[in-house]
Amino acid sequence: MELVLSSVIAAIFIFLALLHFFWLFGGQWGMNAAVPTDLNGRRIFNPSRLGTLLVAIGLLIFAWVNLCATGVLKISMDPKYIRYGMYMVSAVFFLRFIGDMKFVGIFKKYRKTPFALRDTYFYSPLCLFLSLSNGFLSLVL
Template sequence: MEFILSIVIANIFILLALLHLFWVIGGQWGISATIPTDLNGRRLFNPGWQGTLLVAIGLLFFALINLSAIGVVKVPFENHYVLYGMYVISGIFFLRFIGDLKYVGIFKKYRQSVFASRDTYIYSPLSLFLSLSNGILAVLL
């Protein structure tokens, strides 16, 4: 059970990292629905390639942590650091699930944009899944 869940989580992180790398090299697919906008339709931020690359690297690192937790990948440090990493991942995605209470997350007030709709039905539930699954795996492993 833990093995399969870790593989699923790692694959999600790898796919998300590949999508971010696609955006780093100039790809546009899906980008318009991934950045929150204000009430006037203006983007709340314009991520540069450096920030997007950093997110991709972070997501790959999260995949590595999940794969090392089940022994698929060997890391040069003690296993309890891997478990701490899983708790950190769980916390990061729980905060993403909660959001900023205005434009992002499950408790957002503004819900009239393409991003807001996708956030409600895709991004926030995915964040909750990644939070809970990493936390549960950290406890079980």
């Protein structure tokens, strides 16, 4: 079961990383739904190319950590560091699930924008799943 769960998580991370690389190289699909907006439809921030690249690389590292934790990828590193990585991934996505209390996360104040609706029904639940599943795996592996 742990192997399947870790593989699913890694596949999600790889898909998200590829989506960020797509945006990095000029792709527009899904971009309007991926950035928080205010009630007037203005973006809260405009992601930089460097920021998008760093997120993509981070997501690939998260996938790597998951695959190393279950032994799919063999590395010569003390397993406790991989476990720390799993804790970190879990914490990052739990913080994203909580959000900024205004535009992002489960406790957001603004809930009527297109991003906010997607965040409520898709992004935040996905972050909670990634947080809980990485936390679970870090405890059982």
